[in-house]
Amino acid sequence: MATSLPLPVLGAADGASYAPARDGLVAPPLAAPRPRDLCTDCGVSRSSRASRCGAACQFIHPRYAELERQVHGRERDPARGEELYFGPYLEMRRARLRRPPAGVQWTGITTRLGELLLERGIVDAVIATAADPDDRWAPRPVLVTEPGGMRACRGMKMGYSPVLALLDEAAARGYRRLAVIGVACQVHALRALEAELGLEALYVIGTPCSDNTTTERFHQFLALLTERPGEVTYLEFMPDMHVELRFADGATKRIPFILLPIAQLPPDFIPLTCRSCFDYTNALADVTVGYMAAEGDQWLLVRNARGRELVAMLGDEVVVSALTSRGDRRAPVRTFVQVLERQKGGMPVRRAPRWVRPLIGWMQTRFGPKGLEFARTRVEMKMAEGIVNLRAERPRRLRRMVPDFAWRLVAPYGLTPRPDERPETPGRDEVATTAARRVMDADEATTTVRG
Numbered sequence: 016m017a018t019s020l021p022l023p024v025l026g027a028a029d030g031a032s033y034a035p036a037r038d039g040l041v042a043p044p045l046a047a048p049r050p051r052d053l054c055t056d057c058g059v060s061r062s063s064r065a066s067r068c069g070a071a072c073q074f075i076h077p078r079y080a081e082l083e084r085q086v087h088g089r090e091r092d093p094a095r096g097e098e099l100y101f102g103p104y105l106e107m108r109r110a111r112l113r114r115p116p117a118g119v120q121w122t123g124i125t126t127r128l129g130e131l132l133l134e135r136g137i138v139d140a141v142i143a144t145a146a147d148p149d150d151r152w153a154p155r156p157v158l159v160t161e162p163g164g165m166r167a168c169r170g171m172k173m174g175y176s177p178v179l180a181l182l183d184e185a186a187a188r189g190y191r192r193l194a195v196i197g198v199a200c201q202v203h204a205l206r207a208l209e210a211e212l213g214l215e216a217l218y219v220i221g222t223p224c225s226d227n228t229t230t231e232r233f234h235q236f237l238a239l240l241t242e243r244p245g246e247v248t249y250l251e252f253m254p255d256m257h258v259e260l261r262f263a264d265g266a267t268k269r270i271p272f273i274l275l276p277i278a279q280l281p282p283d284f285i286p287l288t289c290r291s292c293f294d295y296t297n298a299l300a301d302v303t304v305g306y307m308a309a310e311g312d313q314w315l316l317v318r319n320a321r322g323r324e325l326v327a328m329l330g331d332e333v334v335v336s337a338l339t340s341r342g343d344r345r346a347p348v349r350t351f352v353q354v355l356e357r358q359k360g361g362m363p364v365r366r367a368p369r370w371v372r373p374l375i376g377w378m379q380t381r382f383g384p385k386g387l388e389f390a391r392t393r394v395e396m397k398m399a400e401g402i403v404n405l406r407a408e409r410p411r412r413l414r415r416m417v418p419d420f421a422w423r424l425v426a427p428y429g430l431t432p433r434p435d436e437r438p439e440t441p442g443r444d445e446v447a448t449t450a451a452r453r454v455m456d457a458d459e460a461t462t463t464v465r466g
């Protein structure tokens with residue numbers, strides 16, 4: 016039976032206080048996840064479709080090209096604008112809400128889109144991620160049925176949010192017009208299952224996602240960054256290569272990436288799933304709402320007609336401008352790839368002497384890639400990271416998991432597929448699904464034997 020979730024009141028000044036339970040927000044108890052080798056707990060394994068992981072999962076049976084055709088009517092076209100990097104899109108813009116509400120991660124476009132869909136009665140519910148009432152950083156999937164409920168979903172939580180488990184609850188309530196807000200691994204599974212959901216309408220609002228980890232490990236990371244981790248209300252990896260922390264008392268702290276205590280974290284601090292994830296920009300969403308290319312504002316990638324419909328709803332609540340691009344990513348990406356290959360995966364740790372690091376940090380901020388060039392930098396790094404990590408930890412999965420576009424992006428840095436690593440011929444999905452299940456079963460049976 017569904018229960019109402021006490022609404023956590025988010026926002027830098029709010030601390031961790033809680034408002035009373037309200038209507039319009041449903042958080043049913045979830046079944047436990049089924050054991051899977053590579054899994055980000057998107058919710059499928061907790062649902063009535065648990066047996067469909069083999070067909071839906073980006074780690075078991077990734078179908079980027081096929082699903083791009085299904086959703087956008089075509090695959091990404093490397094000859095078209097920036098599609099090789101960011102996936103199919105109709106337009107890309109820098110954008111910000113004119114009046115950002117408190118507690119949002121950037122300017123709150125994601126929250127506002129959910130509110131507008133509910134305000135106008137376009138959907139019956141939005142599936143999104145609120146915070147656990149006991150831990151503002153722990154994700155808790157919710158079914159939002161009234162615009163006011165979107166308030167509980169503001170801001171980034173760190174950890175895996177089994178949003179797709181709520182498809183059952185939505186169906187049980189007779190909701191056939193849905194919106195889902197999610198990261199790429201969730202959206203991949205959603206799109207793979209979309210045809211069998213029998214929905215009248217589905218709006219998919221995606222955010223990019225670089226790295227995720229368990230909430231528990233995120234708390235360990237916070238404790239390394241500050242002496243008062245319990246008071247941190249906001250954390251973001253800024254496009255000017257700083258991590259920004261905000262505290263409940265309004266204070267802020269900015270730490271250059273190069274000074275982050277990465278060496279103190281275990282190599283698997285970011286699980287292999289997120290170190291081998293190839294859809295950074297959530298190419299299967301109708302609209303992607305990120306920040307990477309937008310130099311302090313938000314980055315909208317409108318991918319299809321439904322995405323256009325979503326962004327049009329914002330009207331003059333949003334200020335839109337052109338994206339810019341400066342700097343040269345090639346040297347930083349080359350260095351990153353060299354460090355990764357030397358370490359054979361894990362998290363790349365720069366071994367520069369301690370006294371040099373502030374200088375490197377300053378130079379990165381001053382001369383590093385900006386705008387679209389920064390987004391290209393991060394996408395190329397992520398593709399290289401995925402390939403090197405899979406080579407080290409799951410070589411048998413590499414052939415299936417690395418999409419053709421990833422190989423193309425890293426080729427200039429000397430990363431090319433070895434003969435047994437070339438992507439499989441697309442279009443043979445039945446054969447691929449069966450083979451994928453075999454790999455999954457073998458991996459689950461031999462969790463200690465790698466490759």
Ligand SMILES: Cc1cc2nc3c(=O)[nH]c(=O)nc-3n(C[C@H](O)[C@H](O)[C@H](O)COP(=O)(O)OP(=O)(O)OC[C@H]3O[C@@H](n4cnc5c(N)ncnc54)[C@H](O)[C@@H]3O)c2cc1C
Pocket residue numbers: 118119120121122123124125126127142143144145154168169170171172173174175176196197198222223224225226227304305306307308313
């Ligand atoms: C783990 C993680 C890593 C990210 N990395 C990047 C990145 O590298 N580059 C980039 O451009 N953007 C990244 N994002 C997206 C970014 O943090 C913002 O969510 C996005 O820019 C939207 O901002 P907003 O102000 O519109 O969001 P808000 O209006 O504040 O809404 C935030 C939305 O995020 C959803 N959400 C929050 N936590 C989670 C979670 N753990 N899992 C799934 N959904 C969640 C909620 O449902 C909510 O609707 C990341 C998001 C997550 C969750």
Ligand code: SF4
Pocket residue numbers: 051053054055056057058059060061067068071072073074200204
């Ligand atoms: S589809 Fe993949 S990520 Fe989702 S529950 Fe299944 S194995 Fe895990």
Ligand code: SF4
Pocket residue numbers: 055198199200201224225226227288289290292293
């Ligand atoms: S990095 Fe990829 S696999 Fe990990 S949570 Fe984000 S979208 Fe999912």
